[in-house]
Amino acid sequence: MNSPEMVSTSPKTQCRRVDNGSEDRISCLPDSILCQILSVLPTKDAVATSILSPRWKHAWTSVRNLCFDDELSVMGDEVSGITVAAFEKFVHSVLARTHPSSVEKFSLRCSYLRSLGMFDYWVSSAISRNVREIEIDLRDHERIPLPASIYRSITLEVLRLRSYFALTLPPDGVCFPRLKTFHLMLQQPTNHLPHNLFSRCPCLQHLSLTVYFTAANPASNLIISSATLKTFVLEVMYCSHSSAPNQHTVTIVAPNLEFLDITDDLAVSYAVHQLPSLHKAVYYVMFSEWPPIDRRPPVQLLAGMTKTKCLTLSAGVLHALNRRGDNIFPQFSALTYLHVTVGQFGCTMLPTILGCSPNLHTFVLHLSDWYVLNDEQTRWTDTATVPSCLSDHVNIIEINGLGKENSHMRLAEYLLNHSRVLLTMTVRCKPSVDGKTLENLHHRLMGLHRGCASAFIHLTRWVTWP
Structure with a gap:
């Protein structure tokens, strides 16, 4: 087998011919392009390319994305492949040998x-290199403090903390001066x-927050205040419903908020x-069937x-509203798009919700x-007043x-019969519906009275069940 043969190149790049005689075009690429390619790989894979040839030996040292994950190193309580100590040594070595003054992303997943002190060094090293994005998941570790340098970083724009940390904010002044996504x-x-925290982030635009309460928590009021926030995703988790949890308020x-997404098991008031x-x-809303929970x-x-x-409202929201017994729903005059899920209960809320959405399209x-x-x-489909929308x-x-x-057919009939300006009704059947049942449903739908005679009905089977 012939060894790789070097061919004439520019002073900055060296191409070679591989064993089959064809030219190794990837190795001919400029350093900047090789660096971009390596930056999309896990760091351990980028480092592994150093054995390919002299051309690749030091290419990885210019990568701008540093992503470390010990998941393949540790399996359960046993060490597989490289040891925990070897993983730590690997992270140290990469941080010592990479030389870009500007790191785009630093990611650490560690069990x-x-x-x-080692964790502080790793994160602080990324901060000192003007990192733009940090993602950390320490999995099952107890809450540990973040390095003090992270709160004052003037280059950090994205911070994703996927495990619990003890936050120790600076006593005064701005926190995370350039942070946009948190x-x-x-x-x-x-x-x-x-x-x-959030009121001191002057550039914050996108916030995703998971809050976990226990029965031992004293009553609290969590204030999310930001003049710059555009999107807010909140998940509230409560460990037990043995006692009424609505002592907490958000x-x-x-x-300037444009998008709000809340997942809750009715554990807090708002x-x-x-x-x-x-x-x-x-x-x-999750767990809306729990009896001790307040429906307000x-x-x-x-x-x-x-x-x-x-x-967009889940079946749990309708269930909770229905259990109030008063069919109260706010007026949504600006609403043009409504997505509602109906479960075993809560369907009786539909005429009220539609009635409070006069401009729905x-x-x-x-x-x-x-x-x-x-x-x-x-x-209610036989007697309810038809909503104006x-x-x-x-x-x-x-x-x-x-x-x-x-x-199901009664709901379809009600909507089709009373929609006077309807252009299209798309009906997607359950994936479990067989061909004969699908044909029967199509026949029934086509026989229903239409409030708008020209309305088009399209019936199909749902291939992917969400």
């Missing part, structure tokens, strides 16, 4: 961290921390100031979303496959998850 997990947070003050810039809101939070939160143009109804929608839940504005309707149940 076994033996030294807090993913944070808080465990049993104190009152002052969120307010002191206050949102974000006048105080939402008017959000005049809100364009899209998603509200997902959904109304509190929805009352702060009334300026939105697009709204697109209505998406998702029929959950987790529970059977009984006939009692759809009896159906007769005046709704021109697109989607029904997802249609089955052969009579309750």
Whole structure:
């Protein structure tokens, strides 16, 4: 077998011929292009290219993305392949041998961290190289403090903390002066921390926050206040429903917020100031069947979303609203797009919700496959007053998850019959619907009266069940 043969190149690059005689074109690329290619690889793979040839020996030292993951090194409680110590040595070696003054991304996923000082050194090293993005996941480690240098970084724009950390904010002044995107997990947070943190981030635009409460938590009011925030994703987790958890409150003050996504199990109450810039809101409630939970939070939160143009509600939200027994729903005058999921309960809220959305144009109804929608839940279709949005504005309707149940067909009939300006109704049946059932459903749909005679009905089977 012939050894690689060097061919004439420019002084800065060297091409070679591989064993089959063809030219190694990748090695002919400029250093800057090789660096971009290596930067999209995990760092361990980028370093491994150093054995390919002299041309590649030092190419990896210019990568701008440093991504470390010990997942392949440690399997459970046993060490596989390289040891934990070897992984730490590898990170140290890479940080010592790479030389770009500007690091684009530093990512660390680590299950076994033996030294807090070592962790500080790794992160501080990235900060000293003007890193733009940091992502850290220490998995099951106890909360450890972040290096003090991270709070004052003038280049950090993206920070994703995918495990719990102990945050020790500087006593005064700005925190994270250039940070735009922040993913944070808080465990049993104190009152002052969120307010002191987010209100001191002058450039924050995108916030993703997971908050974990326990029954031992004292009552708290978490204030999310930011004049620059545009998107906010909040997940509230509560460990037990053995006692009523609504002692906690989340206050949102974000006048420029455009997108709000909240997942909650009704563990907190809400105080939402008017959000005049809100364009899209998603509200997902888990565990709405727990009896000790107060049903006020959904109304509190929805009352702060009334300026939105697009709204998505889970079956849990409708279930919680329905259990109040008063069918209260705020007025959504600006709403043009509504996506609602209906489960075993909550379907009786539909006429109220539609009635409070007078300018609605697109209505998406998702029929959950987790529970059977009984006939009692759809009896309102015979007597309810027709919402004005159906007769005046709704021109697109989607029904997802249609089955052969009579309750499903009654909902489709109600919407098709009362939508006077409807252009298109798209109906997607459950994937479990066989060919014969699909044909029968098509025949039934085509036989229904249409409020708009020219409305087009498209029936298909849902290939991918979400």
